[in-house]
Amino acid sequence: MNLPSRVKLVEVGPRDGLQNEKQAVPAAVKIELVQRLQDAGLKEIEVTSFVSPKWVPQMADNAEVMAGIARKSGVRYSVLTPNLQGFEAALKSKPDEIVVFGAASEAFSRKNINCSIAESIERFAPVVQAARAAGIYVRGAMSCTVGCPYEGEVAPERVGYLAGLMKGIGVQHVGVADTIGVGTPIKVQRALEATLQHFDINDVSGHFHDTYGQALANTLATLQMGVWQFDTSVAGLGGCPYAKGATGNVASEDVVYLLHGMGVATGIDLDKLIDAGAFISEFLQRKSGSRVAAAMLAKRNS
Ligand code: HMG
Ligand code: MG
Numbered sequence: 001m002n003l004p005s006r007v008k009l010v011e012v013g014p015r016d017g018l019q020n021e022k023q024a025v026p027a028a029v030k031i032e033l034v035q036r037l038q039d040a041g042l043k044e045i046e047v048t049s050f051v052s053p054k055w056v057p058q059m060a061d062n063a064e065v066m067a068g069i070a071r072k073s074g075v076r077y078s079v080l081t082p083n084l085q086g087f088e089a090a091l092k093s094k095p096d097e098i099v100v101f102g103a104a105s106e107a108f109s110r111k112n113i114n115c116s117i118a119e120s121i122e123r124f125a126p127v128v129q130a131a132r133a134a135g136i137y138v139r140g141a142m143s144c145t146v147g148c149p150y151e152g153e154v155a156p157e158r159v160g161y162l163a164g165l166m167k168g169i170g171v172q173h174v175g176v177a178d179t180i181g182v183g184t185p186i187k188v189q190r191a192l193e194a195t196l197q198h199f200d201i202n203d204v205s206g207h208f209h210d211t212y213g214q215a216l217a218n219t220l221a222t223l224q225m226g227v228w229q230f231d232t233s234v235a236g237l238g239g240c241p242y243a244k245g246a247t248g249n250v251a252s253e254d255v256v257y258l259l260h261g262m263g264v265a266t267g268i269d270l271d272k273l274i275d276a277g278a279f280i281s282e283f284l285q286r287k288s289g290s291r292v293a294a295a296m297l298a299k300r301n302s
Helices: 013-019 027-039 062-068 084-091 106-113 117-133 156-168 185-195 215-223 252-261 270-284 291-301
Strands: 008-011 044-049 076-080 097-103 137-143 173-178 204-208 229-232
Touching: 008 252, 013 027, 013 044, 027 044, 027 062, 027 270, 044 062, 044 097, 062 076, 062 084, 076 137, 084 117, 097 106, 097 117, 097 156, 106 117, 106 137, 117 137, 117 156, 137 156, 156 173, 156 185, 173 185, 173 229, 185 204, 185 215, 204 215, 215 252, 229 252, 252 270, 252 291, 270 291
Parallel strands: 008 044, 008 229, 044 076, 076 097, 097 137, 137 173, 173 204, 204 229
Antiparallel strands: none
């Protein structure tokens, strides 16, 4: 099997993981989660998003969370910014990376960010320009690259089209997201192939929700294509408020177990990651979405 020797995981639990939670999660809990994740060896953490608090109330404490985290050298902290207003607010928090987020499906673009794909690119362009001028790395997230909750199956050509637009405005890296977790390995590979027409293999990542239980298979299928960067979420938390029915991201613990089991390095301490997942699951009063965490916690307690 042709696999990379090392993989970079971007922990999206504090952002994607919590954004859809109905109960208010205090900033102090989010800050402690970030602390625990960096202590576990995560080097990239998506902390929050500078979106409208009317649209996503859970992320309204974005500046407080960014101000409260104890930054560790060697760790990069990213935030989502949908427009210049969000970017300008984010700038004060000194993120290492910002994320503009678009969709391969027209209907999802409208539901999630209230504009068409073309309009989203017009909005992102000045954000990308301002971020790059400020020396901030720019990632693009591409939602619904396999399926859309409103339009159904999404053709790879739509993904290629969006990737080309993102490239055209200076986005440096794109994440290929299966927002609603409907993808299976070959479909996800097609979405990646379409993206690779515009971005180098070193500038793409996978972001797989696990609604249909396919995310680990999709991770392996894209690893075999040479993809070595993935967004994952501790305890398998996650979901987008505008993608009805979608559940969490692939659990970070499960991906780390998969990779370490195949001899692929991540730099992450799985035991500490499981502790971080147990911390947030306990706060949410919810069973962890990670099968590996459940198995290893049961073993610890036996
Ligand atoms: P809009 O209503 O069209 O915005 O929303 P607007 O420009 O017309 O402004 C309306 C109001 O929003 C104004 O306030 C603005 O000040 C305010 P008012 O005058 O009514 O009091 N506003 C903002 N406030 C704070 N921060 C901002 C901001 N912008 C405007 N940045 C907007 C457009 C994009 C803002 C809105 O649709 C929005 O916030 N959407 C975000 C939705 C979201 O966060 N979704 C989840 C993240 S994406 C995701 O999870 C997918 C991903 O994980 C990949 C995958 O799995 O697919 C990344
Ligand atoms: Mg997501």
